[in-house]
Amino acid sequence: MNERVLRILEFNKIKQQIRLFLRTEMGEQTLKSLVPSHDAATVQLWLDQTKDGADILRLKGGLPIAQLVNLDAPVRRLEIGASLNGQELAAISRSLQATNAVINFFRDLDEDIELRALPELADHLVSLPAQSQLLRRSLESDGTVLDTASSRLQDLRKTMHGQESQIRARMDGYTRGSQAKYLSEPIVTIRDERYVIPVRSEYRGQFGGIIHDQSASGQTVYVEPQSVLEMNNKLRQVQLAEKQEIERILAELSAELAPYTNELKSNEYLLGQFDFIDAKAHYAAQLRATEPLIDSENHVNLLQARHPLLDAKKVVSNDIAIGADYKTIVVTGPNTGGKTITLKTLGLIQLMAQSGLFIPAREESQVGIFREVFADIGDEQSIEQNLSTFSAHMENIIGMLDQVNNQDLVLLDELGAGTDPQEGASLAIAILDYLGGTGAYVVASTHYPELKVYGYERPETINASMEFDVNTLKPTYRLLIGVPGRSNAFDISRRLGMPEAIVAAAKGLMNGASQDLNNMISSLEQQRKQTEQTDQDLQEELQAATELHQELDSAWQEFNRTKDQRLATAQDQANELVDQAQKKAAQIIDELRQLRLQGGSGIKEDQLIAAKSQLNNLHQDHNLKKNRVLQKAKRQQEIHVGDDVRVLSYGQVGVVTQKFNAHEFEVQMGIIKMKLPERELEKLQAKQSEPSRQVVTVRGSDHHVATQLDLRGQRYEEALANLDRYIDSALLAGYESVTIVHGKGTGAIRQGVQDYLKQNRRVKRFEYAPASAGGNGATIVFFK
Template identity: 80%
Template sequence: MNSRVLRLLEFNKIKQQIQPYLATEMGRSTLAELMPSADADTVQLWLDQTKDGADLLRLKGGLPLAQLVGMDAPLHRLEIGANLNGPELAAIGRSLRVVSQITNFFRDLDDTIELRALPELAANLVNLPEQSQLLRRSIESDGSVLDTASSQLQSLRKTIHSQETEIRSRMDGYTRGSQAKYLSEPIVTIRNDRYVIPVRAEYRHQFGGIIHDQSASGQTVYVEPQSILEMNNKLRQVQLAEKQEIERILAELSAALAPYTNELRSNEYLLGQFDFINGKAKYAAQIRGTEPLVSTDNIVKLRQARHPLLDPRQVVSNDILIGDTYKTIVVTGPNTGGKTITLKTLGLIQLMAQSGLFIPTREESQVGIFHEIYADIGDEQSIEQNLSTFSSHMDNIINFLDPVDDRDLVLLDELGAGTDPQEGASLAIAILDYLGGTGAEVMASTHYPELKVYGYERPETINASMEFDVKTLKPTYRLLIGMPGRSNAFDISRRLGMPEAIVAAAKELMNGASQDLNDMISDLEAQRKQTETRGEELAQQLQEATALHDELKSAWTDFQKQKERLQATAQEKANQLVDQAQTEADQIIDELRQMRLNGAQSVKEDQLIAAKGQLNQLHQERSLKQNKVLQRAKRQQEIKVGDDVRVLSYGQVGVVTQKFSAHQYEVQMGIIKMKIAERELEKIKAPQPAAQRQIVTVRGGSDHHVSTQLDLRGQRYDEALANLDRYIDAALLAGYESVTIVHGKGTGAIRQGVQDYLKQNRRVKRYEYAPASAGGNGATLVFFK
């Protein structure tokens, strides 16, 4: 893209607005080099990256970046074998930590966040964990070398600290003792890396030793006392050893990084890209920018476009359409009406989009991919060249008439201005015809009425104007596509108080064709306003109809809820009556079953189940609201062979032993197997292990309900075995999978008898002693087939 159009459209100011959002020197360097691209694939990739950055900013607060400096010089020094200093190594360490943070950031991203380009970019980052850990252990963030860099350095620094403490302790005797009167100040300070005390000049020989410095007035000399000389010498030796060890550590760290200069350089570039993308996302949020759609056919459809450099609270947004049914727009209207800003808005938004930036428009706006954007905007009169306004405009236009083609966009402000109106209008028409012949897309502003007719007559050309409010005598800055601008001089003069006779005389002096054109434009404006008014009325009617629809929908929902509540209430009352009857029937059935367990063989178990099933069929299940949660729960209740289920029609618990078809199962309830439909089954949780169940003692089967535990302690041998036999039959009828027989330890006779009985019973799958916490060998767990 030519530099002249970038300057005219102030593209550099857009870059200046992005710069505060950047954290790294590499990002700022990337921004400085930013130029619009004419390659559609490149533009789309840049926009994809900005979209990813905007999504991450909205959902995750942005990328985890830190302040980073450029590393070109340090990396170059590594490549030539030089050693790096502490701050340079600290900068590389920070860079490696940010690389690790970004890698982890993308690794831990939620799968629901769909990104287009950044994961692939992040995959190119190279982690150097060993080098990063080495730098973290050795170098502080300010570049100083840490004690943990080596055991030798740690030992030297301990010695230094100890020696300094000893020296200060010795010199405190001078600042606090009887000799303090010879000092200018009772302090200990350092000169030439040696500890000294400030002594009055007249007492300079009082302490012996060496004078290292004196004050500007000469009244104070800084003396290293004789008694401290040897201690300072020792300290200095250790400090030199520390310096040598630091240099060795820096050389070692530099050698560890030297083989990875290519990786470090690549990381630096990628971090700059991430920083730049993060900055573009933040800038998009500031201007409320949206992602543009890219048209390789150069069909531009900007919806509610705003100039990005103007105050968003005051700027007027406009729809700008070009490149589809028409390729040339001729904009007319009064001065200061917004024509120039409209041209700049179109051009600057195109530059932003082709640079991968979001644009200040509504969503679903579309941009083209222009190879060049040529512009002649504003008065660029050159005093040095002694060119008039007209000459300056013509010189600019002539420079791009030859290279312009059908992949270019041309913006012309006040075309033909600055010369004789008739000649200027003719020249403007000729220039537009030439540009139309090249296939370029053109947006031109003008004052000439002849170009209004041109917009009607030429193919692929349309008129447009900037709206002017005659009542307020102010422009509205609204772009009206298809509507040419008209002169408002007579209306403005009349409203300002010009005598009507003068206005009428002026109209008579006007060219008839011009008057007819103005009358035609007035009629068109009236029709437009009528259409807008009708559109507003229809929008109001639609709003009222929508509100009425919502009200009716809400009333229908309330009606359905009330209907469900009434049905639920009626079913509840019916269920109460059935429950009462079923309770009484259950008591009768329990008595019959007890009789069966006590030896009355005439009552069959299948008769009992059938009788209870008939009662259960009278009970209505309450209607539950259909929703996604219940449907999901129902899917989780899918029945499989081996599942414990409740047979709703009989009120019994059983086990699924076979699946006949998609909705037919075989269920074993006690000793009875039946074919049951799926709708009659309800999946239940498997019973807990016997040791965890609530223990309810049943002696001799005297209770109405069968317990999961039989207590035989204290019974005679024959009585215990008889009760055991009856209990096992009852447990099988009840459908239990396992029970517990408590026989105690005692002499072991009942325990042995119980186990002998279980060996002979064909319905027993296996048995074993209970866990130590549930009775140990004083109880036996029985598992049925």
């Protein structure tokens, strides 16, 4: 479609409303490239996808699409053999998890939900279960490498935490012992990634070691004491080893993903498609839109169509039809009656349908597939080219005439306006004749009375008008097909109080042709109202017949249900009688066998067996193979590639990576892959929430710290220094939460405590204590 018609009909505003429902960057790219198509197969596929998305939204609440970023840059780096950072790998991990969620969603979808296109689209997704599990085990959602990524990383971090505890224990001797008097503040801090203490400048040589920094005033220097130099060196070595191990793990993860760049790109594209389809479904629900039917002969029949960008509670809906009985509609009538909105409604709905979107119209509405939609609507006067309104319109129309053919829709607003009325009307008729000769579908609005006669004289052409209520002197914005607009000047003047003599004199001055035309239009309007009344009566009768049919249908269904229940009851009673007969028959046969064993020769064994078989055949078992509930439960227990399972013989949890046959699978448990029979596997149900993050707590046995710190009565600086030391000690002790008692007072210490807690990265959250435990005079701190 040409960019100009997309701009005039405000198609981009439709795209902006759809964008509000998107959750992925790939979905936004898909929406950005959306333009109407003139290929019927493509349009039908898009509509089928939107229909599937709408059904899933209605029945299941929508597709399970997560927030995802674009993976173009990370995938390109994988293709050239580069190692990705933690954030990039975490983004790929989220993409794989989202892929698995969509695959599982369609696999577990109820069979009674009939979908047209999306299951086939989902079949192209690739799960990569082993790589997805490896990424989940190695990375946080923000890209931080977990301790579980490797045993060496876990050992290094344990060593690092122990070394930090030793250093802090040594430094606490300086901040709490007799040498604390040489310090500016009795705290331990970090400079250049090494633990230091703030020493007054005049005592800088008291502790030996290295000076790493000084305060702005020069009165404080930050010293790494001689006694902790070696300990800091060891800590630094462990930190460097940790960094190297992290880089090794990231390189290993990148190498694991490198062979699957095509699958990652394909998954990203497909997830963007699913996100876009889900957004179209949400927009359709918001707009209360319906699926349009595509007519192969371009017969457009919109039922109760309304403009999608106007308030649904205020906009007037109209039936608009073109193509079947007529290919040109001439809409006449006064300005501000709704002619322009009607043209825009038809054009924009047609663009939406050819873009695979549902339309704001009643169900069973038909649309065509047009090669182009041309529009000349509104005042597009060009000041730069010094063109008049009329000249600008003529340039636009001339550009259309050079391209238009019988597969195009042309919308012309106020055709011929802006010049001499007689010349403008003649030019409008000539343009409509030319367009009619090309076979194009045309809707043109005008206020020239000459065009009213045109609709009756030309083949495949019909008049239309926008209804005007003479009683209220206001337009109703209803489109009337087959009725040309007429002048309401005499009726309006009479209702406003104009003397009847003047009105009659004015009518006498009109020529006969004009009077005949107005009389004809009035007659048509009366016939239309009679037809509408007849239609309303028929609709009421149809409604009554429909309700009666529904009642009969319900009664028929109830009859069938009762019949089935009675058949089941009769079958149960019959089975009970047969059971009794079988017991009696078994008793008789047993007696006969005993008689034969005692010497009788008239009864043969095969006759006894045949008799018992005939009795057994009288029993009618219920057919459980058709039980949908049992079949659905059986399907949910079926094992598929990518499922988490428990290996019963080993008591371990693993992931199914390959299916050899109906009853044998390959399962990966950690680094071990085993071929196992189905009887040794138990399928684990997927968890709905994110797995909880593992927390490693290091508890120092040599620290004895209370779970409450009382700061009442202390000066502000003293209280914050004590708070800093206490938080460090509480972290080393491994506490999950502590209580800080600061009192109420002026609130200065309380505010200082909260400011400190906000800046401490080890604090997860904090809140006031309950009213029974001090209320806002105490703060409970929770650590990460």
